[in-house]
Amino acid sequence: MSEETRIVDLEAVPENGSYRFTAEDPFANETELILVSCDEDPGVRAWINTCPHESQRLDTGDGAAVRDDAIVCPRHGSHFDACSGECDDGPAAGTTLPGVDLAVEDGAVHLADDRYAFLREGGIEDEDGPGSTSHVSF
Template sequence: MVDGTEIASLDDVPELGSYLFTAEDMFTNEEEVILVRCDDDPGVEAWVNNCPHESQRFDRGDGAAMRDGEIICPKHGSLFDSCTGECDNGEAAGTTLPTVEIVVDSGTVYLTDDDYTYLHEGPIDSDEGPGSTSHLSF
């Protein structure tokens, strides 16, 4: 028995592209996370859905662009290894994607990262209004 929250079936993670879900971090901030296929065991990895260079979303709702086992940043074209999250080219060279811990058991992907709580499939709900807690007025 896996100690985690079920995210999706492994079959739901496309060979090219990504499976997008929303989780809450330990500070109650909503984060988008992507599952992508990887040649290394367990066959899938989870990454925060942002390029660390300029906070660009990889998956904007229709899957992350991928080529030859790498996630492509839509802004500058930097390539991130889908298994390690490392980038060695372009504007994001030298950065690594923030990992989210998962486990695959009997064809099901589970969120096991103590720093995240699964909320729902898909992107952050955008109809909640601004996320700012500022009380400044102009």
């Protein structure tokens, strides 16, 4: 894998949280993505940082809430399996987070999806902030 596809060291992906980064599609559109730990190989998954139920970021800058191997939507509390992206409860039940292909090599996570090019760690700078505020507290 090349340095231009390298996102971060695998050990930097939090056990209960997420690592947020920005990628670009072939049309120069920036997309926020998150890395989350997963018990299945290669030990990490990448998801687009948006709940499919509403345009709500899962990670607004402090890491996504991860409970019992599930990513929790901060707006309505739907739980998405960290490994499969599937949701079976809450308003997002029956949906799946859009995934992004990764590879882990020599302890580093690399973007292996031809649809995206890694730009930088962190999110897209929005003047208006997230699409909604959280209604769920932990």
